[in-house]
Amino acid sequence: xxxxxxxxxxxxxxxxxxxxxxxxxxxxxxxxxxxxxxxxxxxxxxxxxxxxxxxxxxxxxxxxxxxxxxxxxxxxxxxxxxxxxxxxxxxxxxxxxxxxxxxxxxxxxxxxxxxxxxxxxxxxxxxxxxxxxxxxxxxxxxxxxxxxxxxxxxxxxxxxxxxxxxxxxxxxxxxxxxxxxxxxxxxxxxxxxxxxxxxxxxxxxxxxxxxxxxxxxxxxxxxxxxxxxxxxxxxxxxxxxxxxxxxxxxxxxxxxxxxxxxxxxxxxxxxxxxxxxxxxxxxxxxxxxxxxxxxxxxxxx
Amino acid sequence: xxxxxxxxxxxxxxxxxxxxxxxxxxxxxxxxxxxxxxxxxxxxxxxxxxxxxxxxxxxxxxxxxxxxxxxxxxxxxxxxxxxxxxxxxxxxxxxxxxxxxxxxxxxxxxxxxxxxxxxxxxxxxxxxxxxxxxxxxxxxxxxxxxxxxxxxxxxxxxxxxxxxxxxxxxxxxxxxxxxxxxxxxxxxxxxxxxxxxxxxxxxxxxxxxxxxxxxxxxxxxxxxxxxxxxxxxxxxxxxxxxxxxxxxxxxxxxxxxxxxxxxxxxxxxxxxxxxxxxxxxxxxxxxxxxxxxxxxxxxxxxxxxxxxxxxxxxxxxxxxxxxxxxxxxxxxxxxxxxxxxxxxxxxxxxxxxxxxxxxxxxxx
Amino acid sequence: xxxxxxxxxxxxxxxxxxxxxxxxxxxxxxxxxxxxxxxxxxxxxxxxxxxxxxxxxxxxxxxxxxxxxxxxxxxxxxxxxxxxxxxxxxxxxxxxxxxxxxxxxxxxxxxxxxxxxxxxxxxxxxxxxxxxxxxxxxxxxxxxxxxxxxxxxxxxxxxxxxxxxxxxxxxxxxxxxxxxxxxxxxxxxxxxxxxxxxxxxxxxxxxxxxxxxxxxxxxxxxxxxxxxxxxxxxxxxxxxxxxxxxxxxxxxxxxxxxxxxxxxxxxxxxxxxxxxxxxxxxxxxxxx
Numbered sequence: 001x002x003x004x005x006x007x008x009x010x011x012x013x014x015x016x017x018x019x020x021x022x023x024x025x026x027x028x029x030x031x032x033x034x035x036x037x038x039x040x041x042x043x044x045x046x047x048x049x050x051x052x053x054x055x056x057x058x059x060x061x062x063x064x065x066x067x068x069x070x071x072x073x074x075x076x077x078x079x080x081x082x083x084x085x086x087x088x089x090x091x092x093x094x095x096x097x098x099x100x101x102x103x104x105x106x107x108x109x110x111x112x113x114x115x116x117x118x119x120x121x122x123x124x125x126x127x128x129x130x131x132x133x134x135x136x137x138x139x140x141x142x143x144x145x146x147x148x149x150x151x152x153x154x155x156x157x158x159x160x161x162x163x164x165x166x167x168x169x170x171x172x173x174x175x176x177x178x179x180x181x182x183x184x185x186x187x188x189x190x191x192x193x194x195x196x197x198x199x200x201x202x203x204x205x206x207x208x209x210x211x212x213x214x215x216x217x218x219x220x221x222x223x224x225x226x227x228x229x230x231x232x233x234x235x236x237x238x239x240x241x242x243x244x245x246x247x248x249x250x251x252x253x254x255x256x257x258x259x260x261x262x263x264x265x266x267x268x269x270x271x272x273x274x275x276x277x278x279x280x281x282x283x284x285x286x287x288x289x290x291x292x293x294x295x296x297x298x299x300x301x
Numbered sequence: 302x303x304x305x306x307x308x309x310x311x312x313x314x315x316x317x318x319x320x321x322x323x324x325x326x327x328x329x330x331x332x333x334x335x336x337x338x339x340x341x342x343x344x345x346x347x348x349x350x351x352x353x354x355x356x357x358x359x360x361x362x363x364x365x366x367x368x369x370x371x372x373x374x375x376x377x378x379x380x381x382x383x384x385x386x387x388x389x390x391x392x393x394x395x396x397x398x399x400x401x402x403x404x405x406x407x408x409x410x411x412x413x414x415x416x417x418x419x420x421x422x423x424x425x426x427x428x429x430x431x432x433x434x435x436x437x438x439x440x441x442x443x444x445x446x447x448x449x450x451x452x453x454x455x456x457x458x459x460x461x462x463x464x465x466x467x468x469x470x471x472x473x474x475x476x477x478x479x480x481x482x483x484x485x486x487x488x489x490x491x492x493x494x495x496x497x498x499x500x501x502x503x504x505x506x507x508x509x510x511x512x513x514x515x516x517x518x519x520x521x522x523x524x525x526x527x528x529x530x531x532x533x534x535x536x537x538x539x540x541x542x543x544x545x546x547x548x549x550x551x552x553x554x555x556x557x558x559x560x561x562x563x564x565x566x567x568x569x570x571x572x573x574x575x576x577x578x579x580x581x582x583x584x585x586x587x588x589x590x591x592x593x594x595x596x597x598x599x600x601x602x603x604x605x606x607x608x609x610x611x612x613x614x615x616x617x618x619x620x621x622x623x624x625x626x627x628x629x630x631x632x633x634x635x636x637x638x639x640x641x642x643x644x645x646x647x648x649x650x651x652x653x654x655x656x657x658x659x660x661x662x663x664x665x
Numbered sequence: 666x667x668x669x670x671x672x673x674x675x676x677x678x679x680x681x682x683x684x685x686x687x688x689x690x691x692x693x694x695x696x697x698x699x700x701x702x703x704x705x706x707x708x709x710x711x712x713x714x715x716x717x718x719x720x721x722x723x724x725x726x727x728x729x730x731x732x733x734x735x736x737x738x739x740x741x742x743x744x745x746x747x748x749x750x751x752x753x754x755x756x757x758x759x760x761x762x763x764x765x766x767x768x769x770x771x772x773x774x775x776x777x778x779x780x781x782x783x784x785x786x787x788x789x790x791x792x793x794x795x796x797x798x799x800x801x802x803x804x805x806x807x808x809x810x811x812x813x814x815x816x817x818x819x820x821x822x823x824x825x826x827x828x829x830x831x832x833x834x835x836x837x838x839x840x841x842x843x844x845x846x847x848x849x850x851x852x853x854x855x856x857x858x859x860x861x862x863x864x865x866x867x868x869x870x871x872x873x874x875x876x877x878x879x880x881x882x883x884x885x886x887x888x889x890x891x892x893x894x895x896x897x898x899x900x901x902x903x904x905x906x907x908x909x910x911x912x913x914x915x916x917x918x919x920x921x922x923x924x925x926x927x928x929x930x931x932x933x934x935x936x937x938x939x940x941x942x943x944x945x946x947x948x949x950x951x952x953x
Contacts, residue, residue, distance in 0.1 A: 015775035015780075018767040018768060018775075019768050019783070021763070022831065025824040026790065026824070026827075028805065029824040030793065037798065040800060040804065049804070097693050101690065109693050111936075112700055112701065113697065118881055118932050119885075119932055120902070120906070120928055121887050122903050122910060122928075123906060126906070127703040127706075129914055129915070133915060135915065137716065201685060230797055236888075251794075254800075258803070264800050264804070271797045274796070274797030278793050278794045285789060286788055298775050299353055300353065353847050372850065374850060379851065382844040382847070384842055386847065388848075388863055399852050399862075400852035400853050449851075
């Protein structure tokens with residue numbers, strides 16, 4: 001027989017032993033960076049990596065920074081229009097359309113829309129460079145010439161439109177998947193009852209579908225707002241904020257400050273805004289989600 | 302083989318007490334059934350015996366060795382679960398061989414021989430290459446039993462093994478289980494909420510409620526001499542009839558039970574000495590549906606009228622309304638009764654039970 | 666209702682549903698057309714000498730694929746870069762699988778103090794904008810000598826995805842009945858052996874999903890590579906393509922599309938063979 005002393009301590013420690021790698025990685029790449037960002041934002045750290053504390057200097061510089069008003073404006077336009085038109089609007093439209101036809105074809109179109117999301121970002125960027133290519137080789141200009149209209153140079157005339165489109169075609173799929181799953185979970189009886197009452201497609205969408213998935217709509221709106229506010233990958237690839245900062249947004253500007261201009265202290269101060277937004281959003285997020293412990297009757301050996 | 306002793310066994314989950322101070326001794330080779338409604342602590346007791354849970358208080362002994370902190374794998378037990386818990390990614394052969402693979406120095410041929418022998422015994426030899434998902438419920442059950450027997454355990458544990466089977470198969474498997482246990486002579490602890498299963502299988506039945514062991518004894522003991530209202534009501538179908546607010550009137554060597562001035566039944570003289578310290582007011586009278594007769598009229602008895610007749614073929618259950626209660630009485634299907642008919646219930650004096658309404662304990 | 670009226674209503678209904686269906690399909694096709702056209706162009710262009718009217722291939726050529734056997738100015742050897750990309754994708758998948766299968770097991774199958782809080786923390790981290798931490802992460806990587814190293818990027822990418830992966834795999838563990846684990850304990854196994862021999866095989870579908878997604882996640886990683894890798898010895902295809910994009914944008918679509926097609930080969934394979942799988946699993950999967 002085995003002595004009990006050998007078994008007891010191991011049992012208590014075992015879950016934490018299993019969690020150790022997770023805990024280390026979370027500490028190293030989430031908790032520690034969050035903690036470091038704060039003191040870092042009070043320094044003028046540059047490529048020398050010296051902790052030179054400058055007090056509130058960085059925060060005083062933010063309102064004085066001449067590009068900041070433009071950045072804020074761009075960020076608002078970028079987040080607002082991408083969200084409304086694509087991440088929310090297109091997502092709702094696609095989920096309604098793809099759930100109105102056979103599962104097979106609905107699934108096909110949804111898969112198609114997933115393609116941008118799983119495509120490496122640099123390749124995806126190339127596709128939009130071509131679509132909006134200012135010469136007559138670009139897709140947009142091919143279509144315009146077929147319609148007998150003059151070529152457009154979006155990169156100079158309306159670069160933000162290009163950014164909204166490029167981000168939107170990736171962003172729509174998240175909401176589309178969530179809404180489609182929610183719509184498919186609505187009991188068919190509701191629609192049967194509505195059909196008996198003579199309701200058409202639009203009435204059913206307005207009176208049944210949308211009210212029943214309102215929590216999903218709210219969740220995606222909140223989630224995508226945060227996500228768009230902090231994302232800059234596609235902008236970096238397609239225009240890198242140009243021409244002359246016309247597509248630059250807060251997150252990208254933060255990145256450039258740190259990694260193009262190597263002003264780490266100022267970059268940290270700019271990113272602190274994002275950190276605070278992220279933490280608040282995270283707290284709101286978990287406040288509204290109920291997590292059930294599933295290990296109530298775990299083995300006690 | 303093995304004896305099991307539970308000594309003041311207590312198991313808490315956070316603040317909830319699932320098993321409360323249970324003491325009981327299981328003899329070698331005995332078939333014992335833990336019986337009770339869901340959430341009564343019977344399964345928790347079984348899992349604590351198995352070593353899945355650790356006792357919060359008290360002790361578990363097997364063959365007089367304390368087992369509290371010994372993991373299941375050292376306890377020499379086999380167990381069959383309600384959902385069979387077969388490993389879905391393994392074949393039937395692999396499922397049965399799985400426990401054997403922990404045995405030191407066992408050769409592949411030995412495992413094969415052993416598995417085939419068990420499969421023969423459980424009559425599943427033709428299914429060895431199948432996956433559990435390709436088996437019927439009854440077949441899965443047999444595989445689960447074969448697996449439990451693989452390591453020749455000293456103790457067999459069953460957790461509601463028959464409740465996922467359909468009614469007909471349940472009766473067949475019940476018989477096979479009983480026979481198997483008798484042949485092997487393995488100490489067996491078996492959990493069920495089905496009182497007829499308990500009556501049919503057990504050497505002794507332990508009735509649980511609210512985590513407390515209510516009574517333990519042979520099926521006859523439990524049935525004929527329930528120790529409290531819960532045990533009395535839980536066993537038997539239809540269950541025992543109860544009439545509250547009765548009084549005991551003692552009178553010079555005789556006694557009778559009455560309610561609202563009506564004499565219900567005489568108490569046999571052999572039970573008289575049990576009243577020395579018992580209350581005589583506010584008692585609950587209990588009698589089983591089969592322990593009374595319906596007569597048109599009598600001085601002593603419960604007067605009532607027929608409320609409903611349930612014909613069950615072999616018998617008829619007569620529902621009688623009296624004192625604002627409905628009593629169920631089993632009668633001969635030949636007898637002619639009619640709804641609304643006024644009758645008197647004549648109880649068998651030596652089969653009557655009396656309970657204290659405060660403690661719910663049996664007076665006799 | 667007369668027979669005639671009945672027929673009329675039936676006809677109208679049938680027709681209106683037909684019109685409705687056609688409208689839905691037409692809308693979906695129009696909305697999805699940029700995606701279809703763009704990917705079609707990508708493949709066609711990579712094998713064409715040029716495109717008439719921007720879209721019609723003029724002739725078959727493999728010269729766009731010359732980066733596979735020739736040195737392209739400004740770009741390192743593509744085979745070496747592809748090898749690095751494989752290492753990154755494979756290692757990210759490996760690290761995430763290892764860590765999430767362990768922590769998912771602990772979170773699903775043990776009761777311990779702080780468990781609920783840890784689950785909430787993971788949920789929060791999943792939604793947390795990592796990009797806001799780039800400056801501090803740069804500093805930490807520098808301190809731990811993980812800058813300009815694939816290992817640094819592997820750990821970083823894996824860490825970003827582990828909260829999601831842990832939740833997914835925990836869900837799979839949660840779906841296994843308790844009794845299976847109990848049976849394993851009674852059959853003579855320790856908790857670790859039960860995990861290895863019984864639970865892991867049972868959550869295999871979840872592990873496969875995570876492996877596929879994490880391979881792609883590492884394979885596609887761009888920001889961390891471009892920020893934390895300086896030497897082209899450690900480049901992956903993302904930095905390679907990005908650099909090519911910088912040098913040849915609008916100029917040599919042939920080369921760019923060929924490199925891109927080479928780069929998205931695994932994505933294409935996944936798309937063709939596992940697309941049903943993919944749409945199901947992406948739910949709540951990758952960050953939007």
